[in-house]
Amino acid sequence: MQEHTLSVYRTARYLTLGDPSGPVEEVWMACHGYGQLAPYFLRHFRAIEAPHRMVVAPEGLSRFYLENHQRVGASWMTREARLDEIDDYVRFLDTVYTDVLTQTRRSRVRLIAFGFSQGGATVARWLARSPALGTPPADRLVLWGSVLPHDLDLDEHADWLRCVGLTLVVGDRDAYATPERIAEQEEQLREAAIPFEVVRFDGEHRLDTEVLRDLAR
Numbered sequence: 001m002q003e004h005t006l007s008v009y010r011t012a013r014y015l016t017l018g019d020p021s022g023p024v025e026e027v028w029m030a031c032h033g034y035g036q037l038a039p040y041f042l043r044h045f046r047a048i049e050a051p052h053r054m055v056v057a058p059e060g061l062s063r064f065y066l067e068n069h070q071r072v073g074a075s076w077m078t079r080e081a082r083l084d085e086i087d088d089y090v091r092f093l094d095t096v097y098t099d100v101l102t103q104t105r106r107s108r109v110r111l112i113a114f115g116f117s118q119g120g121a122t123v124a125r126w127l128a129r130s131p132a133l134g135t136p137p138a139d140r141l142v143l144w145g146s147v148l149p150h151d152l153d154l155d156e157h158a159d160w161l162r163c164v165g166l167t168l169v170v171g172d173r174d175a176y177a178t179p180e181r182i183a184e185q186e187e188q189l190r191e192a193a194i195p196f197e198v199v200r201f202d203g204e205h206r207l208d209t210e211v212l213r214d215l216a217r
Helices: 038-048 082-104 118-129 158-163 179-191 209-216
Strands: 014-017 026-031 053-058 062-066 071-075 110-116 140-144 165-171 197-201
Touching: 014 038, 026 038, 026 082, 026 118, 038 053, 038 209, 053 082, 082 118, 110 118, 118 140, 165 179, 165 209, 197 209
Parallel strands: 026 053, 026 110, 110 140, 140 165, 165 197
Antiparallel strands: 014 053, 062 071
């Protein structure tokens, strides 16, 4: 048995909030979590709509049925052919971001890379691997209910991680970003001398409107 790989053309989607013809100074690239879809995820960000801001929600390239086929969700990757899937979504996010810049007719905006749950590892890998982003690759990195992916070597990537404003957001009853995982991440970041802040709120593994508003100020 021999395995073969090839690149194919496919249609992907992303959704936006904000007017690209307006005075856009800031773009949020917001990556959803496992099993979510971009249209529903983006609704949370209506709380931070502003004339100077666009919020962009790309959707994971792999859709699947949830809950006895009653709902559909999307995933960014699985462990199967994981490196290929990472390469695919890095190219996809590059394409989305380039398209957004073209729409805004700007070559540079303030970039906030935002990832919720599985989207946290996704957006962090994008910043680490993208050939399309500058140095540093973003102005801010927000990991909500998530930590940096285990395959992102902090020593190798410390230079740009020290330059982006790294924020970890976690609910005090988050079953995935547990206190133990967050504490371990904090220790690793301190050892690598990477500045960061942790924002905690009263809640579970979900987005919180008031915390979003505070982050956008």
